[in-house]
Amino acid sequence: VTKLVEPRGLDAWRAFVQTHAAVILRIERDLESRGLIPLVWYDVLVAISSAPGRRLRMRALADSLVLTRSGATRLVDKLEQAGLVRREIAPEDGRGAVATLTEQGLVALRRAWPVYARGINGLFLSRLSAREIETIGRALGRVHRAALEPSDSS
């Protein structure tokens, strides 16, 4: 394992990856133990509810969740079976489908949020100083935008 990454950088990377796994797992379990919806479902509902008109095309949903299109299809299938989401034909483009929230979906969203929020606060934010939170938001936001760029691989 030649030193292609400086040690400090590697530490940061590892902390980043492992912390993500550990924290997400804890929140997931917490939601489940309280009979609430899984985190991915929550993500779907939030994405829809915060989209203009509370309606979101499947494609856009897939992108926003870092999923494939088929993944989004399967996922919305479940949510629809559970009665949290409804599919409609896109008004301007007959090819497209848009996902919308049902009343139940809105309720499920509101129920899950406090538990999710408690996880974010208790496991993540409460361990960080205001300065760290600021730095992390700004720095990782920058990394995120860069990672969405086309591809600068040689």
Place this chain on the structure above:
Amino acid sequence: VTKLVEPRGLDAWRAFVQTHAAVILRIERDLESRGLIPLVWYDVLVAISSAPGRRLRMRALADSLVLTRSGATRLVDKLEQAGLVRREIAPEDGRGAVATLTEQGLVALRRAWPVYARGINGLFLSRLSAREIETIGRALGRVHRAALEPSDSS
């Protein structure tokens, strides 16, 4: 969506989650497009190779990868089929199995590392200042340790 998390904190959390997904995805694709082993396999090989004596119990492997025990079993099955890893009976405890690296496993590890390292540098570290790297490593390391604690959920 009542304000149970302060806006700055929510920004930081979202940046954290989305950046993770985006960056991991890019690295994964990069490895695949070059015919190298997937990231999880890499993680397994690293975990083993950096364990004392280059041998690691299944249980410890599962923990270090944030996987279930059965997940670890399946994973090592594949690696073993591919000839990168070998299972042996634990010397002191007949119940346990330890995973060890094969010669091929070591080669696969060394081949993947430059590409992985390039991803870490190019997508992550190169977008961050030295101060940010330091802060992220320290802060997220603290979050990680906290997330491994038993469970302080009410």
Place this chain on the structure above:
DNA sequence: AAAGATTGAGTTGTCAATCTTC
């Protein structure tokens, strides 16, 4: 023909039950 979405087949991971050793 291109883009949106879905389906079939296969892979990866989980949970609950089981086997083995302590």
Place this chain on the structure above:
DNA sequence: GAAGATTGACAACTCAATCTTT
């Protein structure tokens, strides 16, 4: 009986192929 590991049944996601609308 408890812990380590594995197996069977099943859930989640991906790729490639397909269908529909533009």
